[in-house]
Amino acid sequence: MVHYYSADYVMPVTSSPIKNGVIAMDENGTVLGIYDNDSVPKNVEIERFKGVLIPGFINAHCHLELSHLLGKISQKKGLVKFITEVMSNRSADDDVIQKAMDLADKAMYANGIQAVGDHVNSAVSAKIKEDSKIVYHTFVEILGLREEEAAQKIDEAREIEFSFDSGHASITLHAPYSCSKVLFKAFKKSVSEDNIISIHNQESEEENKLFRYKTGEFLEFYEKIGFSADEFKAQARNSIQTYMSYLPTGNKVILVHNTYTSLKDLDFIRRMGRDVVMCICPKANLYIEDALPKVSIFEQNGCEIAIGTDSLASNDTLSVLDELKVLHKHFPELDFNQTLKWATINGAKALTLEESLGSLEVGKTPGLLLVKNMNHFKVTDKIEIERIA
Incomplete structure (x- = not known):
């Protein structure tokens, strides 16, 4: 089964951040696709988060x-x-x-x-x-x-x-x-x-x-x-x-x-x-x-x-x-x-x-984390991590 995750930004690390980006992963955590908001496959359910998605x-x-x-x-x-x-x-x-x-x-x-x-x-x-x-x-x-x-x-x-x-x-x-x-x-x-x-x-x-x-x-x-x-x-x-x-x-x-x-x-x-x-x-x-x-x-x-x-x-x-x-x-x-x-x-x-590991790229199993409470990509004591995959 393929899961689609989106957030305010996706940061693949080895490429530029994607506003409202979408990550597709299988049940084993393998990255199957990385999309901007306009290129997401049609008729798929997307789990949306507030924050920034990054690799483990x-x-x-x-x-x-x-x-x-x-x-x-x-x-x-x-x-x-x-x-x-x-x-x-x-x-x-x-x-x-x-x-x-x-x-x-x-x-x-x-x-x-x-x-x-x-x-x-x-x-x-x-x-x-x-x-x-x-x-x-x-x-x-x-x-x-x-x-x-x-x-x-x-x-x-x-x-x-x-x-x-x-x-x-x-x-x-x-x-x-x-x-x-x-x-x-x-x-x-x-x-x-x-x-x-x-x-x-x-x-x-x-x-x-x-x-x-x-x-x-x-x-x-x-x-x-x-x-x-x-x-x-x-x-x-x-x-x-x-x-x-x-x-x-x-x-x-x-x-x-x-x-x-x-x-x-x-x-x-x-x-x-x-x-x-x-x-x-x-x-x-x-x-x-x-x-x-x-x-x-x-x-x-x-x-x-x-x-x-x-x-x-x-x-x-x-x-x-x-x-x-x-x-x-x-x-x-x-x-x-x-x-x-x-x-x-x-x-x-x-x-x-x-x-x-280390970046969100197709074929990798890097884990997926949500950075919460981050404003303008500033690291403060308020930010937290939630593991998504």
């Missing part, structure tokens, strides 16, 4: 397995303190973890999220993802500061990767401050070009201090966990300018957070000629560091931008709409037509899901 959101960065930490981690204490508290509070009964993940998964779907790039350290989320209405790409994180453990850490990540959908899973390095140079080099040799990399980048100025000067809170953190940083050498440059050359050259790379990424860093990334997506998680950045990325310089430099929610350890919701509200509040010059791309098609491209 793409959450490019999340940690589903941390959902049980909602409200348990201190806010605005900085990244090193955040990591320390997560490590201390992470353990919980299996049923507690499973219940929290199940609730988070269902909440994301209700919040209009169609796909998620999810970071894991175990296989605990595999069953939730298998049964979910959401498409997940799972990134199995590799962490290893001790050089002699590099090969073992990669093998362990491969074992976890087997628990997830082979078409939507890859291994990835966690962050430059949690992986040795030897591990970076071993990783580079061990992955094929279709292995998407999603790495936490410059979430804190402490990361840049570590790589530039070998100073700051990470040295104290290493001491607490019993790791000697004696062999670590300051590079007199920010972290991204140090580690990017160690990443595989042909792989898509999602740089996550980028709270302290500078104009010089962006110039360095551009000169490296890599396929890079800048994923921003505004609410988590405020929760942890009480700071936001320099979104304007990302835009001005033509960066591909996607949006993530991070985890419930660093957020009170897993809602891309809430992330958009924060972005538009702090950067009122932003245009919804542009940020909608960040929240949909750019995230789909980052996760290599653009053939089926």
Whole structure:
């Protein structure tokens, strides 16, 4: 059966908004047609809404397995303190973890999220993802500061990767401050070009201090966990300018957070000629560091931008709409037509899901959301999302 939906505007994302547009979808959510008001097939029933119809959101960065930490981690204490508290509070009964993940998964779907790039350290989320209405790409994180453990850490990540959908899973390095140079080099040799990399980048100025000067809170953190940083050498440059050359050259790379990424860093990334997506998680950045990325310089430099929610350890919701509200509040010059791309098609491209998700195009199954209470395409606290399909 074909369903026809119309609203004040239809925003396909990859083409211009259509006033009083109509979307035709089958019962499986596949887009069969997109029409302006004058080209709709005759004698069909159309369900009409007040608002704006858009495709489902793409959450490019999340940690589903941390959902049980909602409200348990201190806010605005900085990244090193955040990591320390997560490590201390992470353990919980299996049923507690499973219940929290199940609730988070269902909440994301209700919040209009169609796909998620999810970071894991175990296989605990595999069953939730298998049964979910959401498409997940799972990134199995590799962490290893001790050089002699590099090969073992990669093998362990491969074992976890087997628990997830082979078409939507890859291994990835966690962050430059949690992986040795030897591990970076071993990783580079061990992955094929279709292995998407999603790495936490410059979430804190402490990361840049570590790589530039070998100073700051990470040295104290290493001491607490019993790791000697004696062999670590300051590079007199920010972290991204140090580690990017160690990443595989042909792989898509999602740089996550980028709270302290500078104009010089962006110039360095551009000169490296890599396929890079800048994923921003505004609410988590405020929760942890009480700071936001320099979104304007990302835009001005033509960066591909996607949006993530991070985890419930660093957020009170897993809602891309809430992330958009924060972005538009702090950067009122932003245009919804542009940020909608960040929240949909750019995230789909980052996760290599653009053939089926991220925009309203014939043949895709992108989901369909109604944006309510929106005037003149302005993002305010009043707007809400309702899932239509």
